[in-house]
Amino acid sequence: MQPFKPVLLEAIGVPDGHSITSYKSRGGYAPLEATLAGKQPSDVIDMVKASGLRGRGGAGFPTGLKWTFLPKDHPGPIYLCVNADESEPGTFNNRLLMEDDPHQVIEGIILSSYATRATTAYIYLRYEYPKSWHRLQAAIDEAYAAGYLGKNIRGTTFSLDIYLHRGAAAYICGEETGLIESLEGKRAWPRIKPPFPAIEGLFRKPTVVNNIETMACVAQIARRGVDWFKSIGVPADPTNPRDPGSYGPKLYCLSGHVEKPGCYEAPLGITARELIDRFGGGVWKGRAAKAVIPGGISMGLMTESELDTPLDFAGPGRVGCLGLGTAAVVVIDDQTSIVDFLHNSARFFAHESCGQCTPCREGTSWSLRILERIKAGKGRLKDLDILLELGSTMGMMPGSTICGLADGAAWPMKNAIKKFRGEFEDYIKRTNPSGWMVTDPVPALQIVGAH
Amino acid sequence: MTAQRTYLTDEMVARIEALAPRYPNRRALTLPALHIVNAELRHVPLGAVAEIAAILGLAPAEVQDTLTFYQFFHQEKPHGTVRAFVCRSVSCALRGGDHLLEHLCQKNGVEPYGTTADGELTIEPAECLGACDFAPCILANDDLLKNMTPETAEAELKKPRARAT
Numbered sequence: 341m342q343p344f345k346p347v348l349l350e351a352i353g354v355p356d357g358h359s360i361t362s363y364k365s366r367g368g369y370a371p372l373e374a375t376l377a378g379k380q381p382s383d384v385i386d387m388v389k390a391s392g393l394r395g396r397g398g399a400g401f402p403t404g405l406k407w408t409f410l411p412k413d414h415p416g417p418i419y420l421c422v423n424a425d426e427s428e429p430g431t432f433n434n435r436l437l438m439e440d441d442p443h444q445v446i447e448g449i450i451l452s453s454y455a456t457r458a459t460t461a462y463i464y465l466r467y468e469y470p471k472s473w474h475r476l477q478a479a480i481d482e483a484y485a486a487g488y489l490g491k492n493i494r495g496t497t498f499s500l501d502i503y504l505h506r507g508a509a510a511y512i513c514g515e516e517t518g519l520i521e522s523l524e525g526k527r528a529w530p531r532i533k534p535p536f537p538a539i540e541g542l543f544r545k546p547t548v549v550n551n552i553e554t555m556a557c558v559a560q561i562a563r564r565g566v567d568w569f570k571s572i573g574v575p576a577d578p579t580n581p582r583d584p585g586s587y588g589p590k591l592y593c594l595s596g597h598v599e600k601p602g603c604y605e606a607p608l609g610i611t612a613r614e615l616i617d618r619f620g621g622g623v624w625k626g627r628a629a630k631a632v633i634p635g636g637i638s639m640g641l642m643t644e645s646e647l648d649t650p651l652d653f654a655g656p657g658r659v660g661c662l663g664l665g666t667a668a669v670v671v672i673d674d675q676t677s678i679v680d681f682l683h684n685s686a687r688f689f690a691h692e693s694c695g696q697c698t699p700c701r702e703g704t705s706w707s708l709r710i711l712e713r714i715k716a717g718k719g720r721l722k723d724l725d726i727l728l729e730l731g732s733t734m735g736m737m738p739g740s741t742i743c744g745l746a747d748g749a750a751w752p753m754k755n756a757i758k759k760f761r762g763e764f765e766d767y768i769k770r771t772n773p774s775g776w777m778v779t780d781p782v783p784a785l786q787i788v789g790a791h
Numbered sequence: 792m793t794a795q796r797t798y799l800t801d802e803m804v805a806r807i808e809a810l811a812p813r814y815p816n817r818r819a820l821t822l823p824a825l826h827i828v829n830a831e832l833r834h835v836p837l838g839a840v841a842e843i844a845a846i847l848g849l850a851p852a853e854v855q856d857t858l859t860f861y862q863f864f865h866q867e868k869p870h871g872t873v874r875a876f877v878c879r880s881v882s883c884a885l886r887g888g889d890h891l892l893e894h895l896c897q898k899n900g901v902e903p904y905g906t907t908a909d910g911e912l913t914i915e916p917a918e919c920l921g922a923c924d925f926a927p928c929i930l931a932n933d934d935l936l937k938n939m940t941p942e943t944a945e946a947e948l949k950k951p952r953a954r955a956t
Contacts, residue, residue: 417815429880429919460813467863468876468920470933470956503813506826508861511918525821526853527860543815595882595923602924637881670882670923684884688918694860 346605351441360482363443371562376494384455391561391569392587397551400653409538410546419542420458421549424465425514428636430668433591434552438472442479448555453500461502511692515743516549529696530743573608574652586652597624597673613647630674635665638748640755662751678760683711689749700746703734709784717771798839817847833869871906871913876930879916882923894941
């Protein structure tokens with residue numbers, strides 16, 4: 341791997357790095373001033389499109405392309421919603437950016453609003469980040485005082501307000517239309533698409549929803565240029581015209597059974613093994629990894645032998661995972677029961693299913709009930725097939741749900757059972773010697789509450 | 792005409808109204824209003840829901856519908872002076888999060904989501920707190936408690952803390 345200097349995380353550990361003075365001393369807000377003085381909104385869109393930036397929130401959709409879906413010559417208002425609901429288990433990169441370098445995020449928001457002609461930007465921030473809340477609000481106040489926000493910014497016709505809006509501990513608010521519904525004051529039930537938010541989003545107006553790290557990337561592209569951004573990462577596959585490539589630096593969150601958990605910046609395409617060994621100090625206690633989550637729990641599992649998979653947008657999919665997701669890498673050591681892991685995953689999704697679509701509400705709740713029973717020593721081999729059937733029938737991909745939460749619930753289930761079936765079978769046979777072969781219906785152990 | 796209110800003070804109403812210019816309609820004030828009331832009362836009783844609805848021009852059922860969805864706002868009685876969210880999601884679970892939760896509940900004589908008899912402490916399981924680099928972790932009011940052990944957590948939760956904002 342080529343030598344690499346962190347850019348997005350440049351302010352980490354810098355005294356007072358979250359202040360506007362520090363940010364400007366590092367070159368911040370100069371690109372915004374230059375943009376407002378001499379560039380059209382379409383120039384900013386072209387820059388972001390040319391950079392190949394793909395959204396950092398999980399889906400990896402090309403950011404510039406998303407912006408072009410907004411209707412042309414719309415009378416307004418157009419809204420920008422910045423997704424700071426970061427709730428995917430294992431993920432904390434946005435927290436670092438908001439706490440330690442909030443102006444980088446705000447400059448990105450201002451540039452993106454200028455590009456999309458948004459006049460109001462809402463940052464939808466999860467409740468669990470009180471420090472981010474205070475740091476962001478202080479930074480927004482500084483940006484108003486410095487004339488980067490408000491009416492007629494830098495003497496132009498461009499006006500922008502940024503408001504913080506606080507969530508209330510619900511994972512589904514990270515889904516872009518769930519976020520919009522929540523911001524409107526309602527239960528966060530995702531919407532059927534189309535219409536996509538770009539056409540009819542927040543308050544039924546054209547809306548762009550972008551992640552915090554995506555905003556920071558926009559600020560850095562404006563400062564360092566398209567060529568810099570494209571010089572990092574994995575180029576598009578020339579034989580596949582639909583591959584947009586994986587350009588730029590990425591924040592990888594490393595946690596679980598590693599010696600040095602943390603958020604590390606690396607070029608897109610670093611392998612899980614490099615990340616664990618070079619940044620994380622290896623698997624903890626000198627052990628080996630049994631499995632690794634490539635990008636938040638909903639992306640599924642890689643086995644030890646799959647750890648050389650590059651963590652770019654296309655890599656995890658090649659080993660049966662759902663995708664790169666949030667690039668949150670969670671290491672599970674060889675002393676951990678994969679049954680326990682899957683139970684933990686199922687509990688999360690049963691708790692966080694919003695309850696709108698029956699296959700997800702019932703599917704996540706029944707998977708948890710079955711896993712409770714398996715864990716309690718009353719499992720049957722047949723349960724594994726039932727779990728796989730649930731996993732293959734709930735979600736957007738099989739076409740049974742409105743949003744992708746159910747796909748995210750299904751993926752760890754499918755990966756765990758397919759890649760570690762032997763361990764599940766051994767566990768079931770060992771803990772239920774008289775009943776593992778039963779195929780008749782058996783009662784659930786307990787009723788699980790959901791939304 | 793001044794409305795008669797039991798739960799919402801004039802100060803709370805003023806804080807809610809101060810946010811109104813940020814949104815094109817009043818329904819969007821629902822979550823901010825719930826947070827403002829909850830921060831003061833440490834719960835949002837049904838009577839307060841009706842008062843919020845009256846201020847926002849909504850049916851009480853609309854506000855109640857939103858409130859119940861999030862499972863964040865206690866309704867029956869206030870949560871403790873300290874509200875501790877103990878993370879149980881994957882990264883914390885791999886480093887003892889479930890054990891931590893069990894230990895704290897047992898030591899304080901409460902079930903998960905319960906409040907101690909003196910009203911000082913509420914212990915709630917939480918899904919990923921976004922601090923996996925410090926697993927296992929707890930959010931106690933506005934304070935993130937990092938790399939907790941059952942012993943350090945027990946001691947930390949006995950300390951007085953500023954109210955959550």
